[in-house]
Structure formats: structure tokens, C-alpha cells
Amino acid sequence: MAAKEKKNAFYAQSGGVTAVINASACGVIETARANRDRIGKVYAGRNGIIGALTEDLIDTSKESAAAIALLRSTPSGAFGSCRYKLKSLEANKREYERLIEVFRAHGIGYFFYNGGGDSADTCFKVSQLSQTMGYPIQAIHVPKTVDNDLPITDCCPGFGSVAKYVAVSALEASFDVRSMAKTSTKVFVLEVMGRHAGWIAAAGGLIEDEGIPVVVLFPEVEFDEKKFLARVEALVKKHGFCTVVVSEGCHHPDGTFLAEQGTKDAFGHAQLGGAAPVVANMVKQGLGYKFHWAVADYLQRAARHIASKTDAKQAYEVGAAAVKLALKGHNAVMPTVERVSDAPYKYRIGVAPLDKVANTEKFMPRNFITADGFGITEACKRYLRPLIQGEDYPRYRNGMPVYATLKNVAVPKKLPTFEMQK
Amino acid sequence: MAAKEKKNAFYAQSGGVTAVINASACGVIETARANRDRIGKVYAGRNGIIGALTEDLIDTSKESAAAIALLRSTPSGAFGSCRYKLKSLEANKREYERLIEVFRAHGIGYFFYNGGGDSADTCFKVSQLSQTMGYPIQAIHVPKTVDNDLPITDCCPGFGSVAKYVAVSALEASFDVRSMAKTSTKVFVLEVMGRHAGWIAAAGGLIEDEGIPVVVLFPEVEFDEKKFLARVEALVKKHGFCTVVVSEGCHHPDGTFLAEQGTKDAFGHAQLGGAAPVVANMVKQGLGYKFHWAVADYLQRAARHIASKTDAKQAYEVGAAAVKLALKGHNAVMPTVERVSDAPYKYRIGVAPLDKVANTEKFMPRNFITADGFGITEACKRYLRPLIQGEDYPRYRNGMPVYATLKNVAVPKKLPTFEMQK
CATH class of the missing domain: 3.40.50.450 (Rossmann fold)
Structure with a gap:
């Protein structure tokens, strides 16, 4: 050889x-x-x-x-x-x-x-x-993966940054609502990623340590509208405002996503996406509070800044x-x-x-979610805190x-064309 | 005396x-x-x-x-x-x-x-x-005011930071879409504030200088769905993807906001807010492109980071x-x-x-908006660039x-209670 x-x-x-x-x-x-x-x-x-x-x-x-x-x-x-x-x-x-x-x-x-x-x-x-x-x-x-759902590894690269984005953004928006609550918005709803696992939503729970009343809605917990509204009402009565961080994967007991509540546009087409507006409207209908909502979508996972x-x-x-x-x-x-x-x-x-x-997904362990299902425990905070440490x-x-756009020069082909299967 | x-x-x-x-x-x-x-x-x-x-x-x-x-x-x-x-x-x-x-x-x-x-x-x-x-x-x-609509002053404190947030966020999300466009999302829609004036949306136009194909929808320009879809299609055909920055105040020629397209939820209640999902669905219906959308809402004006x-x-x-x-x-x-x-x-x-x-609002001057109504001119960029300079x-x-929460100690009252008029 x-x-x-x-x-x-x-x-x-x-x-x-x-x-x-x-x-x-x-x-x-x-x-x-x-x-x-x-x-x-x-x-x-x-x-x-x-x-x-x-x-x-x-x-x-x-x-x-x-x-x-x-x-x-x-x-x-x-x-x-x-x-x-x-x-x-x-x-x-x-x-x-x-x-x-x-x-x-x-x-x-x-x-x-x-x-x-x-x-x-x-x-x-x-x-x-x-x-x-x-x-x-x-x-x-x-x-x-931003979803942090790979097994064995303690965390997944990509998650810490989206967690930091969500925690910082939720904190900043909460300061905003707190300023406005007297005569205007009382509830702010932020929708974050996580179709199956609630890790990203959990990061929103960190703002509790900054004195913000927050309700987190996880995909791991079946949504209960009555309990949810009662929790929001209690927080608003006590603090004058509250923030809701809802995972896109939050769903009803029958498995349908909150975002799929049969909403249709003017042409009768099913309206796609948006757990946040659904939750916000629930708050409005059920409690009469003025709300604002945001859907971070790609902004959260792209936020290198x-x-x-x-x-x-x-x-x-x-x-x-x-x-x-x-x-x-x-x-x-x-x-x-x-x-x-x-x-x-x-x-x-x-x-x-x-x-x-x-093919194995890692969900939030039950002991990371508070007994009422609306927040994160100290164990969860201990897990999350190090992952958002430091700015870069x-x-x-x-x-x-200044972000890189590479030349991406193609290697000369040596083989016949391959038809991808549709 | x-x-x-x-x-x-x-x-x-x-x-x-x-x-x-x-x-x-x-x-x-x-x-x-x-x-x-x-x-x-x-x-x-x-x-x-x-x-x-x-x-x-x-x-x-x-x-x-x-x-x-x-x-x-x-x-x-x-x-x-x-x-x-x-x-x-x-x-x-x-x-x-x-x-x-x-x-x-x-x-x-x-x-x-x-x-x-x-x-x-x-x-x-x-x-x-x-x-x-x-x-x-x-x-x-x-x-x-984030809206930048006060007269006389060249700009309004608050605007430069929201402009920076929008430009940076739109750039980052555009990099994301560009990565995904081959087999997945081709159009990203970002909704920003500005009910009457398009200054904030205009900031999204700055990403053109970073090589991003972008369509901006201003409140100052009557929305024309056919022209809009043609523009998106042309950009996607040329670049493989595009980003749309839509002002919440974008409206049809009859004055109705895009966000008010008669959308109703499952209970028949008018669905509030969201020009972005409306625009995204138009792109899906009209061109068949996969989309993602975000609504920045309070995140944009609170983003002190x-x-x-x-x-x-x-x-x-x-x-x-x-x-x-x-x-x-x-x-x-x-x-x-x-x-x-x-x-x-x-x-x-x-x-x-x-x-x-x-009681005077300052709108975007016509020479800040491109002839086709979907972008910003060099004059507008010259105006905007200095306002987003520097990080703090x-x-x-x-x-x-670390954000301040003050003690906010009340001054002892000296007068009888005053009943606010409802």
C-alpha cells in the first residue's frame, strides 16, 4: 500500500x-x-x-x-x-x-x-x-439546536443564546408594561419557540428573579384556560401588570396547539401561527385587560448580537x-x-x-416546572443561569x-448529475 | 419681598x-x-x-x-x-x-x-x-418618541435605538432565511411599529446595504397586493429569498389597515393585530413560498441592550x-x-x-422612499445611518x-383627594 x-x-x-x-x-x-x-x-x-x-x-x-x-x-x-x-x-x-x-x-x-x-x-x-x-x-x-432537546449532553449549543435573548427581551418588555400599566397595557405576551420541549419558554421564567410577575406556558403542561386566567388576574391585581411567555408548542388537553384555534382569515383560509395573539385575546375576553403581544420567531434564534x-x-x-x-x-x-x-x-x-x-427528545423534567405549572423551580434556574452567562x-x-458572508466557491464536479427524490 | x-x-x-x-x-x-x-x-x-x-x-x-x-x-x-x-x-x-x-x-x-x-x-x-x-x-x-414624528427636531430620542434594533434584527433574521431558503423558508416578514409614519420600517431598509433583498411596506404608501407580490417574486427568483419589513400602519387604498382584514377567531371575535401574518399568508397564497413572520412589538422599543x-x-x-x-x-x-x-x-x-x-406629525418625505414604494433612497440612508451609530x-x-428599579418614594400629600374624570 x-x-x-x-x-x-x-x-x-x-x-x-x-x-x-x-x-x-x-x-x-x-x-x-x-x-x-x-x-x-x-x-x-x-x-x-x-x-x-x-x-x-x-x-x-x-x-x-x-x-x-x-x-x-x-x-x-x-x-x-x-x-x-x-x-x-x-x-x-x-x-x-x-x-x-x-x-x-x-x-x-x-x-x-x-x-x-x-x-x-x-x-x-x-x-x-x-x-x-x-x-x-x-x-x-x-x-x-435552540430547542435544547438532545439527550445525554447537558445542554445544546444554540440554546444558551436563545435563552439569553428570551430572558433579556422578556425583562425589557416587562419594564415597558410596568411603565404603561396604570392607564394602558397590563399584560404582555411573548411567544417563543419550542414545539415539543419548553426549554426556551423556561428561560423567560428567569425574569422572576428580577422582580417581574411572569407566567410561563410550557408544551409539557396541558393548557387550562381557567387556571391560566386566574393566575394572570392574581398577578395583575397584586403587581398591576404581568408578562406571559408562551411556547409555540403550548396545547390543549386534546393535543391541538393554542395557535390552531380554528382562526380563519377573511377568505376563510386557516390562519397560520400565533399562540401569542390567541393567549392575548383570551386575557382580553376573560379579564378585560389591555394587552400587547410579540412573536419573536427567527429573531430569537438569529440574535447573535x-x-x-x-x-x-x-x-x-x-x-x-x-x-x-x-x-x-x-x-x-x-x-x-x-x-x-x-x-x-x-x-x-x-x-x-x-x-x-x-431520535430521542429531552423534555423539561417535571421538577423544573413549579407545581402550578406556570413557572420554573429553583432547580431549573440553577440549570439555566450558567448557560446565559457572559456577553460575546x-x-x-x-x-x-459585521457578519461573515463567505465566498462559498464550489468544488468542481466530477460526477454525473443526481436527481433528488421529491 | x-x-x-x-x-x-x-x-x-x-x-x-x-x-x-x-x-x-x-x-x-x-x-x-x-x-x-x-x-x-x-x-x-x-x-x-x-x-x-x-x-x-x-x-x-x-x-x-x-x-x-x-x-x-x-x-x-x-x-x-x-x-x-x-x-x-x-x-x-x-x-x-x-x-x-x-x-x-x-x-x-x-x-x-x-x-x-x-x-x-x-x-x-x-x-x-x-x-x-x-x-x-x-x-x-x-x-x-420611537415614531420619530415630531416636527422641527431632526430626530426624536428613542427613534435611533428602535431603528438600530430593527436594522440589526432584520439583518440577523435575513441571514437565517438565507440559510434555510433552499428547502424551507423563503420569505421572512417582520412587523414593526409606526401607525402613521414609516420611519421605523425605513430602518429595515438599511439591510439592503448588507446585501439583503428587502421589501419595506410604509404607512405612507398605499398597499398594492399585486405589485407587492410581483416584487417579492422577483427578489426570491433572483436571490432565493427575501425579507419584508412591514409597518403596523400599512394600509389598503380605502384606509383599512392590513392588520384588520376581517380576521376572526373561532368564537367569531375580530382577531386583533398582526400585519405580519396577513402579509405572510398573502405570500403563501399568492406565490406558494414558505414563510416565517415575527411581530417585534414592545421588544423593539424596550431593547436597551x-x-x-x-x-x-x-x-x-x-x-x-x-x-x-x-x-x-x-x-x-x-x-x-x-x-x-x-x-x-x-x-x-x-x-x-x-x-x-x-399636534404636528412629521411623515417620511417622498424622496426618502424609492419610486416603486418598496424601499428607501440614498437620501434616507444618509439620514438614518448616523442615528444608529455606536453601541451603548x-x-x-x-x-x-442591570436595570434600575427605583424606590419611588411618595411625597407626603397635602391636598384633598382629586377624582379623575373617567
Whole structure:
């Protein structure tokens, strides 16, 4: 056998992006560059795994060190993301064969996939290609999700920043309502992400420590309108105002989301989205209080300007750790954050087997939610507080943050076109 | 006549609050304290002018210098605000007589009112009390409004920070959509404040300079669905995605707001608010693009964490200038921001007669809006850019911004209770 050739790496971003997923990309690419003797080029998939399937690879070696460094403070996915889950090998063998063709054509031996639960599943399937299809590959999953719902890891990069955004925004808006409550708005409703798990909504509960009366509505707790209105009324009577943080996944006992209350527009079309206006209108109808509501949507997960320093740091570290794990010969694993202590906050980067990560969601434990279902416990606060610690401001120019837009130069194609399955 | 007694000052916050109205309060109080030889105490109205009418005064001398200094970086109204406009002297003479009783009882000779157009009207009426009711008072209006719609002054404190929030948030969310556009969201819609004037929406147009395809919907331009959809389609075809920034005041040619499209909830109640979901659904129905939408609402005007340094500075300066104007003997005036040059940005604090300010709204000039009605011109960008310059971060503790909550100690009452008119 000839002298061992350096293998190239494939990196892709998957699913909903975050304020710090590019920090993980930065960690992967900078660590690979620091190990040039063992890793060739890092090819990024344009729009996630689709870039691999369609041989649409980005040559990250064309980007300057400064451009890659700037990824650390740039929100969203610099190479494009996708919502696409590989089917099982049995159901769509053609896709796996194609992946191998692309990997072989471009000398790819490392597969770094940066995503949440669905992506962990895709990454796990790829990690099995050595066994199932005879192509030698090491696949490492880099954790990312604002939903904080991956198992084993103490937290998921992306979550700390959205938690900080939600806590800070809810606090600021609460100060606003408090100012206005005498003659105007008494209840402010903020809708946040989290279709299944209430971690993001929970972050809103942190404002209680700043003296704000707050009601949190979790997806983990069946919504009870009567109890909810009673709680709001009690808080407004006592404090003059209150803030409600509602998860988009908040639902009635029958499973229907609050946001799907049969609302129709003028043309009779079902009106999409918006748990906040539904909750706000309930408050108006039931209690007569003037309200305001906001839906943060993408603003919350893109808000790099108020990212958590802890989160940005961990996002970088799991990217760097993924490359180091690969160099140590690992396959089918995911770097994790292992908490050592709450206060002072200490953690180390650990590792989890991917088959234990894929397709498992981590919900809020019951002891993180108060007995009445409307707030977070001290145990939850102890968990959350370290994750929003520290500010990590981007650089600004002319009043605007300086975020990286990469050149994203395509790697010349070597294979025939591949038709994606619809 | 005995040795001239020092007069006390009354200060109140009025109307919708902002990220920097407390910086103006800080400017008023610190400047008054620096002139203790000539100004007695500063009494703040609890909840605006209502605090004066009900003799609910806050003794700001009970607050430490550190607490007052912290107001400079605290959003919202520290003394409470109100939405309450004094009627004319003819229509409600009783209220003016009451104001004079309260002023007299507490030795108040200076009246500082911190608000927008309606508040300027109230302030002007108070400024006339020397003439109309024989009570010697000097009333100075301190400009404040996120809407940026006061005349004469080049800009209104409060606006620069909301403009920065909108520009930064729209940029970040646009990066997000750009990442997702291949297989998911192609259009992001952000709803911002501005019922009559499109200044805040205009700030969203600044992201064009960062390479983002953006459509701005102003209240000043009648909404044309067909033209709008054609514009969105053209941008998505060219760039793969686009961002829409819609003013809450955007309306159809017949004057009805987009947000009032006859939408009803499951109970048949008119659904309140939300131009963004209406626009997003139009895009879905008309073009089939997947969308996301956000409504920033209070988050935008409370976002002290991303305040414009220029704005925070000017807010402080107009507060300080108001006190200096009073000490120079002025009445019925408002300090203004006078722009000297765009780049480098230079300005000075000027002064305007209050009768020219009250009840006049300043809309976006036509030459600030592009010919097609969907964007901002270079002239508008030249106007806006300086106003979002600089960051002025609050201090953080344990991951959360440190904002002032004052003691707000009540001044002992000396008068009988006053029944507010309903």
C-alpha cells in the first residue's frame, strides 16, 4: 500500500440554524486547518446533506483565516442548511450509494454533521456506511439546536443564546408594561419557540428573579384556560401588570396547539401561527385587560448580537472536539457538554455514542416546572443561569454588526448529475 | 419681598416609553442636582401627568446618585407613564385648577414633560398657565418618541435605538432565511411599529446595504397586493429569498389597515393585530413560498441592550438642555436635535417653540422612499445611518442586564383627594 493519503472532510449544517452554529463551523474548520498534516480540505455541503447528494460542495480552503474566524460571531448557517432526513438504507439505498460515490470522488473520509435530533439520525446512518456499504467513513455529529432537546449532553449549543435573548427581551418588555400599566397595557405576551420541549419558554421564567410577575406556558403542561386566567388576574391585581411567555408548542388537553384555534382569515383560509395573539385575546375576553403581544420567531434564534458567551464558547468547542475525536479514530459519536458544577459553573467536553442520541427528545423534567405549572423551580434556574452567562458581542461597523458572508466557491464536479427524490 | 425661594421641578414621562426615555430623566435630574442652588427638588409624576393631578409625586431626591446614573442605561419609564391628554382649558378647567393647586402646594415652578406629539400639546397647555390662570410656571417639553414624528427636531430620542434594533434584527433574521431558503423558508416578514409614519420600517431598509433583498411596506404608501407580490417574486427568483419589513400602519387604498382584514377567531371575535401574518399568508397564497413572520412589538422599543449610542447620548442631552433652558428663563419650548452634517455626523442641541411642535406629525418625505414604494433612497440612508451609530451596552450581572428599579418614594400629600374624570 502506498503512503497513506490524507483524507478530506465533509462538514454540513442541518435543520433550523442558530446564533452560534457558525461558531461550531469555525471550530471544525480551524481545528482541521491546525491539523493539515492529517486532514486535507474541509468541503462544506451547500445546504446541508443536499450538498453531498448533489455534489454541490464548497471548498472552505478558499476562505481566508479572517473570514473563517469571523464565522465565530456570525449567526445562521454560512453554507446553507436544509430540512432533509435520509431514509433508511432499505427505503432509499440509492441515496447512500450516491453519498459514497461523492465521498469517494472527493477523497472524503470524515463526515461532520452539525444539527439536532433528526440530523443525529442522518449522521448515525452515515456512520454505519463502513459496515453496511463497505465505505470507510468516520461520522461525528456536532450538536446544535435552540430547542435544547438532545439527550445525554447537558445542554445544546444554540440554546444558551436563545435563552439569553428570551430572558433579556422578556425583562425589557416587562419594564415597558410596568411603565404603561396604570392607564394602558397590563399584560404582555411573548411567544417563543419550542414545539415539543419548553426549554426556551423556561428561560423567560428567569425574569422572576428580577422582580417581574411572569407566567410561563410550557408544551409539557396541558393548557387550562381557567387556571391560566386566574393566575394572570392574581398577578395583575397584586403587581398591576404581568408578562406571559408562551411556547409555540403550548396545547390543549386534546393535543391541538393554542395557535390552531380554528382562526380563519377573511377568505376563510386557516390562519397560520400565533399562540401569542390567541393567549392575548383570551386575557382580553376573560379579564378585560389591555394587552400587547410579540412573536419573536427567527429573531430569537438569529440574535447573535445578544449571544451568550458561554454558548458561543461551547459551540466552538464541540466543533473543535468533533475533529479531535475523528483524529482519534472515533466514529458514530457526538461531543457533549458535561456539567461538573452549577456555581461556579464548570463543564468539560465529553462524548456520547450516536445511537443513544438519534431520535430521542429531552423534555423539561417535571421538577423544573413549579407545581402550578406556570413557572420554573429553583432547580431549573440553577440549570439555566450558567448557560446565559457572559456577553460575546460581534464587531460593529457604521452601527451594524459585521457578519461573515463567505465566498462559498464550489468544488468542481466530477460526477454525473443526481436527481433528488421529491 | 423675601429672599427668592428655590422652586421645585416636576418631571413626568408620557405616552409609549422607549429604550432611552430614562436617559432623558437622568439628564433632567442630574442637571437639576448640579444646579441645587437654583432648583430645589425634582418631583416625578407617578404615571405621568396623572401623578400631578392625583398629587402622587415621587421624591427623586431619595434616590442615590448611582441609582439616577443607572437610569441612563435602563429602558422604559422608571416613574411610570400614561396615555392621558389634557383637554382644553374651556373643556376641563377643573384639571388645570388642580394642577395649579398641586404645583403651589409643592412649590413647583418648573414643569418638564417627556413625551411625543400629544404630550407636547399637554406641555404647551401647562406652559400657558401663567397667562391663562396667573400661576407662574415654566414648562419645557423633552422630546421622546420611537415614531420619530415630531416636527422641527431632526430626530426624536428613542427613534435611533428602535431603528438600530430593527436594522440589526432584520439583518440577523435575513441571514437565517438565507440559510434555510433552499428547502424551507423563503420569505421572512417582520412587523414593526409606526401607525402613521414609516420611519421605523425605513430602518429595515438599511439591510439592503448588507446585501439583503428587502421589501419595506410604509404607512405612507398605499398597499398594492399585486405589485407587492410581483416584487417579492422577483427578489426570491433572483436571490432565493427575501425579507419584508412591514409597518403596523400599512394600509389598503380605502384606509383599512392590513392588520384588520376581517380576521376572526373561532368564537367569531375580530382577531386583533398582526400585519405580519396577513402579509405572510398573502405570500403563501399568492406565490406558494414558505414563510416565517415575527411581530417585534414592545421588544423593539424596550431593547436597551442594543440601544444606539448616538440616541442614548441625545436622549440624555435633551433632558439636560431642558433644565438649562428653564434656568435661562425659557417657557413653552422644546430642545431639539439640529443636524449640522451627515458624514461625519455632527449635530447641536437647539430649541423650538412648543406651539409649533404640538399636534404636528412629521411623515417620511417622498424622496426618502424609492419610486416603486418598496424601499428607501440614498437620501434616507444618509439620514438614518448616523442615528444608529455606536453601541451603548448596559452592565450585566449573571447574564442579565442591570436595570434600575427605583424606590419611588411618595411625597407626603397635602391636598384633598382629586377624582379623575373617567
